[in-house]
Amino acid sequence: MVKLKKEKMDGGGGETGRIRLHSFSGGKTMKKKDHQHTREEEKLREAEAGLQEMFRDMPYEIPVLLFARKNAKDPFVQAAREVIGVIRAVTPKITLNEYELDHDLARKWNIVRSPTLLFDPDRTRIRWMGAPLGEEGKTFIQLISMLGFRNSGISDQSRKILARIKTPRKVRIFVSVTCPYCPQQVVNIIKAVIENPRMISLEIVDIQVNQDLAEEYHAHSVPQTYVDDVLIARGAQPEELFMASLEKMEEQRIFIPDSDAEKLEADLVIVGGGPAGLTAGIYAARSGLDTVVIEGEALGGQVATTPMVENYPGLTQVGGKRLVDLLVSHALEYVKIFPGEEVLSIVPGKRLRIQTTRRRFTARAVLLATGAVHKHLDIDGESRLAGSGVSYCSTCDGPLFKGKKVVVVGGGNSAVTEALNLHHIGVQVILVHRRDTLRAQEHLQKALFESRIEVKLNTEVKKILGDKQVEGLELIDNRDGKTENFPVSGIFIAIGYDPAVELARKTGVELNEDGFIRHDGRHRTNIAGIYSAGDVEGGFKQIVTAAGQGSEAALAIFEDLSHPYWKNVKRDVTKD
């Protein structure tokens, strides 16, 4: 079931691309069912109305061609038909024609896989190998909108880069329907195809439907982007960084926009769109501050890839991505969000100057809610085989390991949650932990025990083995020093997080001895006008504490900027 919500999102496919697609799961108990049924129906109606509004004035027709194996009862073919059917029900501008793989048109377009979708193939070369389900449903709606309005919503900076590309580029991206990072990167590529259709073509490869192709490329993490078979990016990139990587045909890590780039003003710029940043956005905007949130990667931070959250008050059990969708929808009622845009620098001053990969902001205050990044084991084979069997995200990459044997490393909540998620996907999991007990919460340990997942305690991973992809691990029993070669197809590393403080460090924000941002009780850092909240501050790293810190920081910023009568001690951050 789907729900669509209007968004104030920048870069989401132009004016018309402001709709998000959410998926919902059914309720658990009979008692709740009737009530939920009505709610689901309401949501469906809302979704249809949202789609109708979105596509109402769409001027251009989009011929969609679906190629499928003869007599295919394949669920992916069915799903592709259904998703297209949903869109066709709200706009007459989409025509759907189905062909078998031995049809002349399949030969003409060199199509051998089922299902494969082509969109307006005489104008654009976009090929979708799989069904646009889950996270990819959002991409699909943006694609239709961009084609139907012939408006990609691309930034001026990106357009300039694309204009310099004068030779053909065949882009292939591997995605999974559960990957929250994938839509951002696929949309980047679609924009490039629409803006430069003569030079750029795109093949979207769903790894679950095309496992053999993923194996051939050793693409065991998503998204992975290739140009003419050269890997140019693992993960999602800010739009301009993708365009620069496409131009140079190798991954670019820095893009500084030209001096004529857009300049915007705000009271508060929040860096980071996780629970802390989004909550701060809601509180700051409701206090009256003109607030923006900038996020370089997937909105929601770590929560976006958390399979299941069971300790967020009010929601007994909610998928991490679903919780993020709720938080984002709520935040969008109040603030403008700039996704896929990386903050490069912050210059302190009376008005702080914030440079992103796309534009410049000036603001009276900045909140650093940059979260945390996963830790590495730092062992032989880890970086060499990253994306080829070494993974940090079971939500994204888990489906590719269905039926295979993998190790999850770690003994905390993350490791146990990842192990349970992989087990539920149908992966054969072994949890490897260096101590004789786990530190995960009792509740999770009980679930682990009940699922009969094998646990190897007192064991460390010394080496990751394999040439082009993970083939095994060298394990050591740390009680007797005995080593063994343990054959596996993958390793999921879940050994905690380090604070993401690179930007803070560059700006001159002081860190404490543990590497977290040093701050006072009102979330002020050592630099006037710069505040912090969430996992960059250390402490208990829970979604609910991050949200709490975000709200506190936003209220403190409001009081510092506005000097309300109820505060005796005033602190003018712009004059410190």
Ligand code: NAP
């Ligand atoms: P964590 O609690 O810090 O646990 C990290 C685990 O990895 C520990 O067991 C640690 O071993 C092990 N480890 C660390 N470095 C290692 C290395 N080099 N080699 C082998 N093992 C290593 O991290 P986390 O599990 O990611 O959790 C982080 C935070 O997120 C926690 O506050 C957690 O509560 C929260 N979280 C909550 C949930 C939930 O509520 N469902 C889910 C995920 C995360 P030692 O025990 O020996 O130190």
